[in-house]
Amino acid sequence: MLFNTVATALDWLGIVVFAISGALVASRKQMDIVGFALLGVATGIGGGSLRDVLLGLTPVFWVRQPEYLLTCAAVSSVVFFTAHLAHSRYRLLLWFDALGLALFAVTGAERALGAGAAPTVAVAMGVVTATFGGVIRDVLGGEMPVVLSREVYVTAALVGAGAFVASTHLGVSREVAVAVGFTAGFLVRGAALSRGWTLPRYRGRAGRTLDEIERLD
Template identity: 50%
Template sequence: MNPILILDYAGIAVFAATGALAASRKQLDIIGFLFFAAFTGVGGGTVRDLILDVPVFWVANPDYLVICVVTAVMVYFTAHLFESRYKLLLWLDAIGLGAYCVFGAWKALGATGSPVVAIVMGVITASFGGILRDQMAGEPSIVLQREIYITAALVGAAAYTGLAYLDIPVMMAAVPAAVLAFAIRGGAMRFGWSIPPYKARPGRRPEDIS
């Protein structure tokens, strides 16, 4: 097995766990857990593969769905043990973001050879599952929070792509890039890091426009 696939499996598992935790917050039944886990786990990768016009990964290898099912069942029986499920969801999401932004960049780089496409696909792979999860759960979208999120995925995907272009071995490029993305996202949650937002300026009056 290609070692970088470890990041793929890790991303699937932790995003599936965040989907199942969202289901626990909504007090859904086991079918709801399975649906949320699968949709969150494979959502970002599905969009990536459709855009890249390559076989959708979980169709080619249904083991990914098995990972989602097993994760959902585990969370169903253990979610009550965690006092702050939302906090756990956020930290698991950060781990998934780190793993998946790098794996998405790796797969896109191999499919297209374009560093720009690789970085964009890394961001989409890392963020889209969480977007879908929040929309389905009726939660505030994680990407609309002021804390850094998309930027962390962007930096991680760009770091991996840059290292890959320097001919750094795959895992030696992937691991530090994934850790960097996780560290940025984790720091944002811990210390409230954010990028200065746009501030609207008063519009000009028609008579001021020459």
């Protein structure tokens, strides 16, 4: 019972945090209140919607519980009137996004395990839940999707979801598994933001000349 309460609270917190991040993108693009609501809703429920569809959990969660949809719209409307109070909306966006990423990586993986998915699939669903809403937000907001940038983003979601699933299968309590997964995901993403961590990038190399190929033959 306690875990269900904690999981539900984290799910709601993730929805709210991601809705705020979507609305902050709308503020940077100077959209009207409808644009705020659109980006906030799409960011808040986008990843969870794809997760439920892939898991065959239809109708998706916000169709069964429309209060999720209404909450995203309400939170986005509040940001419309308060976004100007933030000194750096982009920096604030990144940290709200990091918090939502860690939360959704765990709740997405937990929802998949609850639906009977294999551990590997649960980790993948955690990553989908944590990242897809941000992709929609960035595309609709005309931003470079953060998953395509040099940011450590998907990796952080993978670490968080993987830590949760691994902890669960090691037999620790679910409350501890949630804490471990959330902490791992948030620390990786937060460290990447603070220290500028990036993964190694592919670097092109000059191809072999015809003479070199002939010598190999």
